[in-house]
Amino acid sequence: MSKPVGIVGYGVHIPRYRIRVEEIAKVWGADAPSYKRGLELREKSVPPPDCDTITLSVEATKRALKRAQIDPAKIGAIYIGSESHPYAVKPSGTTVAEAIGATPDIHCADLEFACKAGSEGMYIALSHVKAGEMEYALGIAADTSQGAPSDALEYSASAGAAAFIMGRKNILAEIEYTHSFMTDTPDFWRREHEFYPQHAGRYTGEPAYFKHTLGCAKALLKKAGAEPGDFKYAVFHQPNGKFPMRVGKMLGFKTKQIEQGWLAPRLGNTYSGASPMGLAAILDVAKPGDRIFMVSYGSGAGSDGFIWKATDKLPAVQKVTTQTYALLDEKKFYLDYGTYAKFRRKILKNY
Amino acid sequence: MNPARYAREIPHRYRLEAAKCKKCGAVFFPHRLICLKCGHRQFETIKISEHGKLETFTVIHTPASDFKDQSPFALGICKFPEGVRITAQIVDIDLEKVRIGMKLQVEFRRIQTDGHAGILSYGYKFVPVI
Structure with missing residues (x-):
């Protein structure tokens, strides 16, 4: 190994x-x-x-x-x-x-x-x-x-x-498994020289955020032979407060597993920073042996999934x-x- | 800001690097080629601490044109444990709460923007300690 x-x-x-x-x-x-x-x-x-x-x-x-x-x-x-x-x-x-x-x-x-x-x-x-x-x-x-x-x-x-x-x-925090899941999905974009991004309204939900986050998460769980109950914490991309909680529940995670890394209600959407900052908030309190499930999401579209395990060096x-x-x-x-x-x-x- | 001059200033503006005279131990920020105290020409590069003590400050209400949008802002001089004094903007603070003697920390910030198309200049500012 x-x-x-x-x-x-x-x-x-x-x-x-x-x-x-x-x-x-x-x-x-x-x-x-x-x-x-x-x-x-x-x-x-x-x-x-x-x-x-x-x-x-x-x-x-x-x-x-x-x-x-x-x-x-x-x-x-x-x-x-x-x-x-x-x-x-x-x-x-x-x-x-x-x-x-x-x-x-x-x-x-x-x-x-x-x-x-x-x-x-x-x-x-x-x-x-x-x-x-x-x-x-x-x-x-x-x-x-x-x-x-x-x-x-x-x-x-x-x-x-x-x-x-x-x-x-x-x-x-040791990496145990990773998985990535991508398709060409035009849900959100910003053309060159434009100040602000544009998005496809409700299309950013089910066919975009949920499809990719769920697709990546399920494949990652399968690869690891794990179930949501095997993790102390879970963190997902958080474009708002609602999506990460909903996608977590759809996968079978409980509020208690998600809330430590759920920063969006008082931070907003930090785009690229969202799930990584949630992971950092989890690492601030995780104990040796705690497993952390993480799935990011980016429009266009795709998700990267990681399973981390806190070590005895963390505290x-x-x-x-x-x-x-x-x-x-x-x-x-x-x-x-x-x-x-x-x-x-x-x-x-x-x- | 001239890009060549900007690049030359990176060691002290980005990393707070100072020069410590190998003969008399005097510390200079920014670095110097010849020691002001003993005339020696060999220096050791040291890094200034992140935390300093505010020795004096003023509040600028009529700044230079590049800083007009930031008015009013505080400009202070902090003394650092290595003995050097550094001047910088004090940001992320209620101007009424700036006090001589307070502990401040150095944070990496954008200092200047050269119009719409020129280079962005980065460096240090002082912020209250969290």
């Missing part, structure tokens, strides 16, 4: 600004209670103008390095999954690699696959280490998500990042840096819609 591979360091970063659903609904004459009920979310994080996919990635990685306690120069690859890379042409990865001290002997790539780009980076990083190509590899999931003014997405599109260092030594590093819930719930600033629109560059200065 090959030597175990897994997560040796993880970290999260979330901007401190928030906007409540009521504040957005007020501007557009929408019914806030029905949005809150329909999307099962109360508020979302908002990135200030000096915060983007690169800065979020750096801060999340700094926390991952504190847990991993490794020399950043030993990281052989960095993959950043995002649909909001700051440049159209110039990698986010090189800036992050410079900022953490991992250059110049490193492979970098920026990935894009709607909300699945982050788990893609994790999968590739994991595969490099598994193949013995490098000692450590870094997968980052980060977004400052876009949602057009008054569109349903505006109530959920938020910002955050999670970083995972994969390796073979001092593993915090010692859970509190060495700021945990996910602290970043989510402490020292928040609530914005009015005007300031939010300024932060998100939604005000056109036509002069």
Whole structure:
């Protein structure tokens, strides 16, 4: 049997600004209670103008390095999954690699696959280490998500990042199984030079999110010969609060297994960051031997599934840096819609 | 920002790298080629700590044009355990709550945007400690 591979360091970063659903609904004459009920979310994080996919990635990685306690120069690859890379042409990865001290002997790539780009980076990083190509590899999931003014997405599109260092030594969560499931499904897209994505309304539900999440999850369970009851925790992509709970229940998972990684009600949809940040919140509390079931989803469309198992090394590093819930719930600033629109560059200065 | 100059400043702007004189131990941020205290030319690269103490600050209400949209904002000088003082914006804080002596931490942020098509400049800002 090959030597175990897994997560040796993880970290999260979330901007401190928030906007409540009521504040957005007020501007557009929408019914806030029905949005809150329909999307099962109360508020979302908002990135200030000096915060983007690169800065979020750096801060999340700094926390991952504190847990991993490794020399950043030993990281052989960095993959950043995002649909909001700051440049159209110039990698986010090189800036992050410079900022953490991992250059110049490193492979970098920026990935894009709607909300699945982050788990893609994790999968590739994991595969490099598994193949013995490098000692450590870094997968980052980060977004400052876009949602057009008054569109349903505006109530959920938020910002955050999670970083995972994969390796073979001092593993915090070992990978047991992976599975990926993809089809060409045009449920959500953004064309070049467009500011905001477009989506196919209700088509984003059953034929898109549910088909792929369920397809991947069922195949992963079969591959592992496991049942939902075998896991302490489960985390799914969370475009809103409702979908991950519903898909989890459809598979046979209980609320208690899902709620630790269910961040969307008070974080919003961090797109690429969604399920990876949920995984980080689970790693903050998981005990040795706990198994974690994870399935991401990205429009276009596809899901990556992972089964992780927490090791006895995890408890010692859970509190060495700021945990996910602290970043989510402490020292928040609530914005009015005007300031939010300024932060998100939604005000056109036509002069 | 000129891209060549920007690239030269990456070690201290991104990683808070400073130069410690191998002869007298004086620390310089950003790094120098010749020690100001003893004239020595050999330095060790060290990294400045993440946490500093605010020594003084001001609130800018009339900033340079590139920072107009951020007005008003606080600009402070923090002293770090290595002995150096660093000037940066203080963000993510209610301006009424900025106090001399408070502990702040360094966070990686976008500092400047060169118009609609130029380079994005990254570096450090100070934020309250969580």
